[in-house]
Amino acid sequence: MIVRIMGEGQVKLDDSHFPTLNGLDDELLAEVESGDEAGFRRTLTALLEAVRTLGAPLPEDSLEPSELILPAPEATIDEVRAMLTEDGLIPD
C-alpha cells in the first residue's frame, strides 16, 4: 500500500505491516479526540518512524493516490483535528 507523509512525500510498504500501523493510528485518533497533546506527539512520531523504516519512498514522478495519509511530523493536534473535517485545512 502507499502512504503519504504530508510535507515529505509518498512511501510504499507491504500490506503485511498494516495491522501495526492500524493499532498506532487508532491510538492517535483517540489522543486527538481527547486532546492528549503529549500522547499525540509520541504516537505520531512512532507512526511516522514506522512508515519510514518499513517502507521505501516512491519515485518523485509517480502519480499514485495514497491509501493512507499521515500529518507532517510537526503538525499540531489542532491542525490534525481541523484536517479531519471535510473542508478543514486542505486547499481546493
Next chain:
Amino acid sequence: MSGVMKRMGMIFRAKANKALDRAEDPRETLDYSYQKQLELLQKVRRGVADVATSRKRLELQLNQLNTQSGRLEDQGKKALALGREDLAREALTRRSALTQQISDLQQQHETLQTEENKLTLAAQRLQAKVDAFRTRKETIKATYTAAQAQTRIGEAFSGISEEMGDVGMAIQRAEDKTAQLQARSGAIDELLASGALDDQTGTTKDDLSAELDRISGNADVEFELERMKAELAGGSSSDRQAIEGGAATPQQEQQQESPKFDKQ
C-alpha cells in the same frame, strides 16, 4: 471508527472525486487541472523566494546585532582598563540584553531555513509530478474516448490532486510562519532605528560611547605619559623583560656598577 490516516486518505480522495464529477468530459478535467498545477508551482516558487527574503533580512539583523555586541564588549574592556567599573558594568548589561535578542533571532533563522528547505523540496517534487501528469494527460487524450478515459484519468488525477493538497498546505504554513517572523523582524528594525541598539551608521552616539570617548581621550594622554616616564627611567619594556628573565645585558652590568644612577 477509523483512525487518522485512514480518514485523511478518504478526505483527500473525496475531494479529487468531487472535482472529477463536476466535468462533463473528464478530458477537460485534465487540462483544467494542469493549468491549476502550473499556477500552484508558481505559487510554491514565490513562497520559496519570500521565505528566502525573510531569511536574508534576519541574517542582516543578526550581523548588526553581533557587531553591536562586539562593540559593547570592547567598550567594556576599555572602560575597565581605565578603571571605570561603572561604565564597564553598563556596557556589559547592555550586551547581555543583546545576547538574548541574538539567540532569539538565531532560533527564528533556523525555523525559516527549515521552512525554506521543505518548500524547495516540495517544489521539486511537484515539478516532477506535473511533468509526469502532462505526459499522462497527452497520452490519455490521444488514446481514449471520454468514456474509456474515465478510470485512467481518475488515477492520474487523484495522485496529482493529493500532491497539490499537500503542497498547498506547506505553502500555507510557510506563509503563516513568515508573516509571524516578519512582524518580529520589524520590531527589531525599529529597535535598531531608535538608537536603542546604536546602529552602525554612527549618527547616533549613545551616552556610553560619548563618556568612553571623553575619558579615553584623557586616557591616551595618561598612557603616553606612562610610556615616557618608563623610557626616562632607563629601559624600554623589552629591556625590563630581559632583566626579569635574568639575561645579563651590558647595560645591566653598567647599572650595577654605577649606583649613582638612581632607578627611581
